[in-house]
Amino acid sequence: MDAKRPSSWLLTPHRGRKRRERLILFSVTIVSLLVYWRFYRKASLDLLQLLLPILSGKYLRDSSFFYTSSPHFAGQGLKQAQWTLKKWKEFGIPDSHIASYDAQLPAPTEQQRLALLRGSEVLYEAPLKDNDHGFLPAFYSFVSNANITASYVFANFGADEDYDDLVENNIRVAQNWGLVGVLLYPDPQNDYPITELNGYSPYPKGPARPAKMIERGDIGPFVSYADAIPILTALNGYGPSASELGTRWQGGELAIHGVRYNVGPSPETYLHIVTDAYIQSGQVHNVIGKIPRVLENDGQSVLDVWNATGTGIIGTPGGGDVIRFQGLLCASTIDFGFSQGLGDNVFPYHSGFDSFEWIIQYGDPGWEYHLTTTKLWLVMAAHLSELPILDMKTTDYADAIER
Structure with a gap:
């Protein structure tokens, strides 16, 4: 579909569910x-x-x-x-x-894209690959193909209470107000205590989550927290910060990478999202x-x-x-x-x-x-x-x- 603008994207961390250890075929x-x-x-x-x-x-x-x-x-x-x-x-x-x-x-094409833009300037281009061992680039199976350029906000974990907090601060993100998509990323706070903030190095140098790790699964689209850092940093100073929105919004561990967890919306920067699979x-x-x-x-x-x-x-x-x-x-x-x-x-x-x-x-x-x-x-x-x-x-x- 044609590019759209200036509707909104949500950026929300994926809440770390306690998963069973996946053990290989016995x-x-x-x-x-x-x-x-x-x-x-x-x-x-x-x-x-x-x-x-x-x-x-x-x-x-x-x-x-x-x-x-x-x-x-x-x-x-x-x-x-x-x-x-x-x-x-x-x-x-x-x-x-x-x-x-x-x-x-x-199967994905070579047209998949996640980029952070300011006008025609590309501020960040996500590689959509986490560990190049012959893996296909990250893509969302069976999703509709789209080409969208939009402003975005940070929505914490995307829970009903989070949306209520945003509405109370005059930040409208519901579908009726122009929401066109969601991005999920894994904030290291879900990995406590095995995090960089606690002195652990990311894999392969240590046991902490790899910064470029992209989870493939039934829910998407996921991006790595390395991809989320420049996107969230671009919101610094715009809109309320997590510290102003209550304890549920606090605890994010990307602050060591310069993220202040402001919610936005983004003033001059946009996300360009292309989903293209066949x-x-x-x-x-x-x-x-x-x-x-x-x-x-x-x-x-x-x-x-x-x-x-x-x-x-x-x-x-x-x-x-x-x-x-x-x-x-x-x-x-x-x-x-x-x-x-x-x-x-x-x-x-x-x-x-x-x-x-x-x-x-x-x-x-x-x-x-x-x-x-x-x-x-x-x-x-x-x-x-x-x-x-x-x-x-x-x-x-x-x-x-x-x-």
Whole structure:
């Protein structure tokens, strides 16, 4: 669409949600041990004594290294699928195959842009890349293409109370008053206490958040806090500052970079935003395996590894994250992992820094969390596969939801 002016953009920090530590595919390990148990079990053997000693942190490390050795955006995971299929067959699951699905996949062009302008002068041009290891530039999947030039304001976390504070100070930002977009950035205050202000260096020199980190995910558009600094600094001295708007507005840790957290609006500077992506036909590749029955009353275990969950969870019909199974199929689901605790190293979730190198340096150097997670999944999966009748009641689920 044509450039618009002078409507408003909101700039707001992304509130740091406590995310579960994302741990890289353990399917190959769990599958091999489940097959081993299914074919060689004896009633006198203790399940834990049989399975758990086989696990190896080195094996998990080697598998993770392969899966992260090259970027594989949606539609680019065939090599990883073929490797997984080969491993599964080596483990004794001949009834395994790659299921490829036709899909409409988003991809960015070279026209994406975020720039800070004063008239025709470019004050700052965001690179839209955080760690150049073959990653695509940051873009917002399935968003409408647009070319917009607009003034902007700082809106704290974008909560209802924040908008109320802005209105009370005669700063109008609601949609009815000309709002055309939102930018989100991760303020280091959400990473307390692992921040530069507390003496920690950003990754890779230290455990703090990388300044150029851009989170890819379901909500956008995100920019790095390195991109936010010049945009926020341009508001210095214009409009109320965070210190005048109450405690909820305070605590931002970009002050060490010259940001005063004035709300604006921007007087002479504008943001130029270009979103330009296209939809192309492609395929996503899932690996599906079935562990056959050994005894007549055995159930059949079906395993599925899917591709393209990061772009609208389109990897498989009805598949994807746990919500897909729970919401669309009403299937019983379990989703668990380790949460980031206070004082833990900052997890560069879904970014170019979310890498094998970060894991071995800061995330899980001894692979203890990976190994523990695998043990928990393995014991649970093996136990459930052994029970002729699962001790589950639909009323238990309803009671849990009600609580």
